């Protein structure tokens with residue numbers, strides 16, 4: 001179905017839970033979240049009904065996210081049930097990777113197509129600092145386990161944080177030489193209450209190109225170090241490849257250069273709210289509704305998609321009245 005600005009909506013990101021085994025500083029408060037009542041959260045049946053309704057309206061790509069989707073003990077079962085729904089072309093997962101070595105094989109068998117794994121640093125101490133809890137080795141083992149399973153695609157997502165990992169851009173980007181994983185650098189977004197980052201933390205995606213050109217200077221002609229490539233039409237990332245690399249570098253710029261004109265997605269939160277736009281406060285509840293009632297709410301959500309979100313900056317926070325773990329990033 002098309003929204004009011006002629007964008008064909010094909011993609012839904014579903015948050016399976018607000019809970020997480022990490023506490024990333026840009027995403028969640030240290031004390032975790034105030035756990036909502038079980039009866040206020042979407043049931044598995046409601047979530048599966050929502051997927052059926054979404055496919056009826058032309059949505060064919062599903063991403064499972066959270067919180068951390070792999071803290072759901074029945075995650076493999078959820079993926080196989082979604083796989084059985086007519087009209088679902090692709091099932092994708094976004095995860096911090098820490099439980100992937102346990103689940104990668106079963107997720108592949110259940111029908112998962114693609115995995116994005118978050119990795120903001122290659123340094124153990126910095127990883128622990130940013131996640132407040134996590135172990136780098138668990139996530140690296142998770143990436144390895146995913147790569148063994150022959151998914152359509154495994155991607156690494158790195159949030160660019162000035163003063164934290166801008167000195168590691170070249171090292172993280174060089175993973176594209178070692179393994180077949182695209183590495184996508186995503187600008188830090190100033191969410192509702194997501195950490196106390198100063199101006200210097202909000203660096204534009206263009207520094208990735210600058211750092212790579214500087215690091216490889218003299219090895220190739222300047223214009224041959226990193227080149228733009230065309231790629232996945234469904235992706236909002238601008239794709240580049242470093243000379244000789246196996247995989248691509250993706251640059252995602254929600255802050256410095258928003259990609260609203262190409263946005264083809266809506267979101268469903270773990271408490272059953274449709275969100276037409278990540279950065280708007282508009283929420284439409286489908287909790288407790290029948291499939292027939294949900295269809296109307298889905299139409300309303302798609303037609304409520306704003307043309308674009310307000311400008312974001314370290315001073316001008318997202319209008320979504322939620323942190324990222326409560327939305328589903």
Ligand code: SAM
Nearest residue numbers: 026027066067068094095096118188189324329
């Ligand atoms: N727990 C999973 C994970 O970390 O991949 C899935 C949920 S997490 C909310 C999804 C993505 O949102 C992650 O790649 C995370 O880095 C990103 N994210 C969270 N808060 C963010 C922020 N303030 N700015 C940019 N990206 C953010």
Ligand code: SF4
Nearest residue numbers: 020022024027067096
């Ligand atoms: Fe958890 Fe992912 Fe948020 Fe980190 S970014 S706290 S891993 S939901």
